[in-house]
Amino acid sequence: MDFKLKIWRQKNRDDRGRFVDYEVKNVSPDASFLEMLDILNVDLVKRGEEPVAFDHDCREGICGSCGLVVNGRSHGPGRGIATCELRMRGFKGGETIVAEPWRAKSFPILKDLIVDRTALDRIIAAGGYISSKTGAVPEANSIQVPKPAAEEAMDAASCIGCGACVAACPNSSAMLFVAAKVSHLALLPQGKVERKERVLKMIEQMDKEGFGNCSNNYACEAECPKKISVTHIARLNREFILAEIS
Amino acid sequence: MKLDSKIPAGPIEKKWDSHRFNMKLVNPANKRKYSIIVIGTGLAGASAAASLGELGYNVLTFSYHESPRRAHSIAAQGGINAPKNYANDGDSIWRLFYDTVKGGDYRAREANVYRLAQVSGSIIDQCVAQGVPFARDYAGYLDNRSFGGAQVSRTFYARGQTGQQLLLGAYSALSRQINAGTVKFFPRREMLEVVLVDGQARGVVCRDLVTGKIETYAANAVVLATGGYANTFYLSTMAKASNATAIWRAYKKGAAFANPCFTQIHPTCIPQGGDYQSKLTLMSESLRNDGRIWVPKKKGDTRRADQIPEEERDYYLERLYPSFGNLVPRDVASRRAKEMCDKGYGVGPTSLAVYLDFAESIKRLGRHVIEERYGNLFDMYHEITAEDPYKGPMRIYPAVHYTMGGLWVDYNLMSTIPGLFVLGEANFSDHGANRLGASALMQGLADGYFVIPYTMGDYLASTKFKPVKVDDAPFIEAQGGIEGLIKKLMSINGKKTVEEFHRELGKIMWDNVGMGRNRAGLEKALKEIPRLRAEFWQNVKLVGVSNDMNAELERAGRVADFLELGELLAFDALHREESCGGHFREEHHTEEGEAQRNDKKFSYVAAWEFTGVGKKPILNKEPLKFEYVKPSQRSYK
Numbered sequence: 001m002d003f004k005l006k007i008w009r010q011k012n013r014d015d016r017g018r019f020v021d022y023e024v025k026n027v028s029p030d031a032s033f034l035e036m037l038d039i040l041n042v043d044l045v046k047r048g049e050e051p052v053a054f055d056h057d058c059r060e061g062i063c064g065s066c067g068l069v070v071n072g073r074s075h076g077p078g079r080g081i082a083t084c085e086l087r088m089r090g091f092k093g094g095e096t097i098v099a100e101p102w103r104a105k106s107f108p109i110l111k112d113l114i115v116d117r118t119a120l121d122r123i124i125a126a127g128g129y130i131s132s133k134t135g136a137v138p139e140a141n142s143i144q145v146p147k148p149a150a151e152e153a154m155d156a157a158s159c160i161g162c163g164a165c166v167a168a169c170p171n172s173s174a175m176l177f178v179a180a181k182v183s184h185l186a187l188l189p190q191g192k193v194e195r196k197e198r199v200l201k202m203i204e205q206m207d208k209e210g211f212g213n214c215s216n217n218y219a220c221e222a223e224c225p226k227k228i229s230v231t232h233i234a235r236l237n238r239e240f241i242l243a244e245i246s
Numbered sequence: 247m248k249l250d251s252k253i254p255a256g257p258i259e260k261k262w263d264s265h266r267f268n269m270k271l272v273n274p275a276n277k278r279k280y281s282i283i284v285i286g287t288g289l290a291g292a293s294a295a296a297s298l299g300e301l302g303y304n305v306l307t308f309s310y311h312e313s314p315r316r317a318h319s320i321a322a323q324g325g326i327n328a329p330k331n332y333a334n335d336g337d338s339i340w341r342l343f344y345d346t347v348k349g350g351d352y353r354a355r356e357a358n359v360y361r362l363a364q365v366s367g368s369i370i371d372q373c374v375a376q377g378v379p380f381a382r383d384y385a386g387y388l389d390n391r392s393f394g395g396a397q398v399s400r401t402f403y404a405r406g407q408t409g410q411q412l413l414l415g416a417y418s419a420l421s422r423q424i425n426a427g428t429v430k431f432f433p434r435r436e437m438l439e440v441v442l443v444d445g446q447a448r449g450v451v452c453r454d455l456v457t458g459k460i461e462t463y464a465a466n467a468v469v470l471a472t473g474g475y476a477n478t479f480y481l482s483t484m485a486k487a488s489n490a491t492a493i494w495r496a497y498k499k500g501a502a503f504a505n506p507c508f509t510q511i512h513p514t515c516i517p518q519g520g521d522y523q524s525k526l527t528l529m530s531e532s533l534r535n536d537g538r539i540w541v542p543k544k545k546g547d548t549r550r551a552d553q554i555p556e557e558e559r560d561y562y563l564e565r566l567y568p569s570f571g572n573l574v575p576r577d578v579a580s581r582r583a584k585e586m587c588d589k590g591y592g593v594g595p596t597s598l599a600v601y602l603d604f605a606e607s608i609k610r611l612g613r614h615v616i617e618e619r620y621g622n623l624f625d626m627y628h629e630i631t632a633e634d635p636y637k638g639p640m641r642i643y644p645a646v647h648y649t650m651g652g653l654w655v656d657y658n659l660m661s662t663i664p665g666l667f668v669l670g671e672a673n674f675s676d677h678g679a680n681r682l683g684a685s686a687l688m689q690g691l692a693d694g695y696f697v698i699p700y701t702m703g704d705y706l707a708s709t710k711f712k713p714v715k716v717d718d719a720p721f722i723e724a725q726g727g728i729e730g731l732i733k734k735l736m737s738i739n740g741k742k743t744v745e746e747f748h749r750e751l752g753k754i755m756w757d758n759v760g761m762g763r764n765r766a767g768l769e770k771a772l773k774e775i776p777r778l779r780a781e782f783w784q785n786v787k788l789v790g791v792s793n794d795m796n797a798e799l800e801r802a803g804r805v806a807d808f809l810e811l812g813e814l815l816a817f818d819a820l821h822r823e824e825s826c827g828g829h830f831r832e833e834h835h836t837e838e839g840e841a842q843r844n845d846k847k848f849s850y851v852a853a854w855e856f857t858g859v860g861k862k863p864i865l866n867k868e869p870l871k872f873e874y875v876k877p878s879q880r881s882y883k
């Protein structure tokens with residue numbers, strides 16, 4: 001398959017950036033979107049041009065490194081996949097494909113398609129954990145967790161921290177990401193002790209990082225590669241109100 | 247070089263306890279005066295940094311990733327072992343110890359393996375306390391499954407995302423320490439050199455991958471938890487950036503490299519589709535619990551799977567190994583799949599695949615059970631191949647997956663360089679010649695949570711440190727060396743891309759140093775690798791500049807190291823004139839085609855000592871003694 005590409009190129013944080021047109025030829029329909037970019041990059045290097053910089057690592061949808069807005073959608077067309085899981089067979093031969101980085105104030109662009117998402121780590125560091133010191137814990141089966149709670153916690157915990165929810169949101173809100181962590185821990189008996197402090201600190205840090213508010217747009221859920229449900233945002237809100245009033 | 251494994255005296259079940267009692271302690275008030283550098287934030291690095299931070303040490307941790315949570319541990323699917331015996335099926339520390347020594351084909355150190363089995367229960371306790379959402383039964387208790395090579399159910403799992411959940415647990419503990427200020431995390435920093443002062447590891451040289459700046463950091467000790475080197479083969483189940491640079495540069499500074507040829511080929515991966523392919527995807531081994539492996543009885547049978555009647559199928563693992571069946575260890579399952587394909591029974595467009603069939607399980611248990619157990623794996627398979635595994639069998643083929651070899655460490659996890667500790671997949675310690683499923687996660691976390699916090703204290707308390715600063719000569723020299731190396735790479739300006747060199751190396755490795763190895767092939771590899779390396783240093787093409795983000799430059803350094811490590815790997819494989827575990831020398835097998843060890847000659851750890859690039863390394867041997875598990879021919883019949 002052959003494709004025309006419009007790719008965002010930006011030298012560094014301070015550069016203004018622009019779209020540049022490219023062409024790639026003879027791409028296997030089974031190739032992934034990132035493998036298509038690999039082919040482009042080998043070509044570029046051979047011509048002495050700088051390859052397109054993009055984040056990626058596991059290439060199987062779990063590390064959360066990759067993240068491109070493809071044809072206007074976070075992680076491209078298709079539901080429940082990360083950019084690395086996007087396959088070229090889903091595009092039409094000859095089609096023009098537009099690829100840009102996540103756009104959000106809290107995710108400064110470092111180069112081309114790479115952004116800095118460390119704001120998400122700082123939200124976790126503010127309180128996204130259970131304070132259990134190494135060694136100072138009870139026997140594992142002394143804590144019973146009802147299966148439905150365990151399952152729902154697992155749904156929430158499967159967030160890969162990619163930031164697509166932020167990129168998809170018109171307000172650049174990180175609510176789905178924060179909700180996934182708050183919900184995961186609040187659902188488990190082990191996580192209940194610190195639940196109030198946790199939600200307050202994480203929300204405080206989220207605001208400090210400049211993420212926007214949630215206006216129930218639900219674009220986050222639609223683009224989340226792990227299909228994290230917005231019902232977790234509802235739980236986050238409940239947790240927050242509970243913590244505020246007590 | 248003298249290898250002292252420092253195995254404590256006494257009966258095996260008392261060794262770790264008595265060692266812990268005998269170790270020196272650092273006064274709590276003094277802990278923050280010691281700084282420790284931890285490279286890597288996978289399971290091993292994150293758990294180590296968090297635990298050392300909790301103790302009050304001043305910890306500096308580095309990763310080339312943007313976030314600690316992106317380390318490749320995140321990709322582990324199947325599970326983590328612990329002999330809790332919750333299934334009441336006869337499990338015990340002894341049994342896990344025994345299984346691991348036997349599974350490793352009697353090439354691991356008994357004392358280390360015993361300790362691993364001993365602390366593994368605490369890992370599960372720790373993870374549950376952190377909120378790791380392990381699978382549970384309807385009463386709310388932890389659920390277990392059996393996993394490749396074990397006859398008891400001792401594997402804890404979180405759907406098909408166990409590594410992710412364990413890493414997020416360790417990452418949360420690490421984040422808590424970052425918040426508390428005991429740990430400082432440096433993202434997007436690649437360590438390129440260890441700095442030695444008077445023979446002790448006292449610091450590192452890193453490149454800031456955003457600005458390209460070369461930086462140096464000083465500390466009292468350095469911990470490498472940088473993962474495995476399977477990407478030497480180019481195509482593997484490793485993440486794209488996984489590399490050997492940290493351990494390789496340490497090797498060149500004097501750390502012995504143990505058993506480099508012990509690599510693991512995983513039996514259940516999605517077969518390669520075409521040349522564009524950048525990596526291989528693992529389908530968790532847990533699938534073998536409910537999937538049956540088969541090939542057509544007729545050679546070159548091109549019929550679709552559903553058109554091949556039951557009696558014309560060869561469930562060869564069940565036929566050859568009636569008691570273990572589809573659950574034989576990885577090395578055995580991989581070798582048999584290759585053998586079937588080599589003989590012409592392979593399936594699919596390339597004939598390099600065998601079937602993994604769930605039809606019977608779906609019929610017996612219902613689709614929803616299979617979906618609950620393996621849903622995400624089935625989706626992944628569907629996504630990649632555009633075939634629906636609920637409707638027809640998966641096609642699978644072995645792929646390079648894990649490296650048992652790594653830097654040599656003593657019982658305290660210290661390398662042959664004083665003050666340089668090595669944890670997780672980066673060391674060689676516990677898996678011998680073949681790792682059992684669900685035991686790498688266990689080892690990484692055992693090293694990080696429950697071993698290094700003690701042994702590090704002992705080292706710090708019993709060592710004299712002279713004060714060092716990053717403007718001391720050894721740091722400036724090491725920094726200059728790295729700057730020179732980068733300059734050299736940038737200035738070659740040849741014609742071939744790094745990617746092309748890496749692929750070429752991978753092909754040499756897979757063809758000659760892969761699943762079946764023989765003298766002629768290994769000798770061929772030993773000619774071709776140095777040739778390719780020489781070409782690399784004359785003809786590699788880099789673009790861009792070094793004081794900027796430059797992915798090509800990052801990869802060039804890593805591939806340069808693989809081009810040296812590949813040679814050592816082949817060299818070790820050639821020297822080891824026996825078959826054991828994942829190391830299969832075609833010259834050495836039993837009549838039934840199983841690996842034939844030579845315990846008289848090769849019951850030792852081969853710890854190689856660097857003498858110069860392209861020069862013969864020196865072989866140091868650590869003899870292995872088996873007092874508790876008597877070596878026998880492994881049998882899974």
Ligand SMILES: Cc1cc2nc3c(=O)[nH]c(=O)nc-3n(C[C@H](O)[C@H](O)[C@H](O)COP(=O)(O)OP(=O)(O)OC[C@H]3O[C@@H](n4cnc5c(N)ncnc54)[C@H](O)[C@@H]3O)c2cc1C
Pocket residue numbers: 285286287288289290291308309310311314316317318319320321322323324325326408409435436437438471472473474483484485488489491492528647648669670671672683684685686687688690
């Ligand atoms: C697909 C897959 C599935 C698996 N499934 C299982 C399973 O079910 N059960 C099981 O027990 N095992 C499994 N394994 C094996 C297991 O996941 C790994 O062996 C283990 O997670 C390795 O952990 P680690 O901490 O040693 O290294 P990694 O998780 O690889 O972490 C390495 C870290 O080091 C950093 N790093 C490396 N080099 C440098 C450098 N030079 N400078 C700075 N930072 C550096 C990286 O950024 C990263 O943070 C699986 C492996 C794979 C690939």
Ligand code: SF4
Pocket residue numbers: 158159160161162163164165166176177180220223224225226227228
């Ligand atoms: S909630 Fe979904 S989209 Fe947002 S970071 Fe997590 S996985 Fe990505």
Ligand code: FES
Pocket residue numbers: 055056057058059060061062063064065066067082083084085160
């Ligand atoms: S590269 Fe890891 S999630 Fe896409």
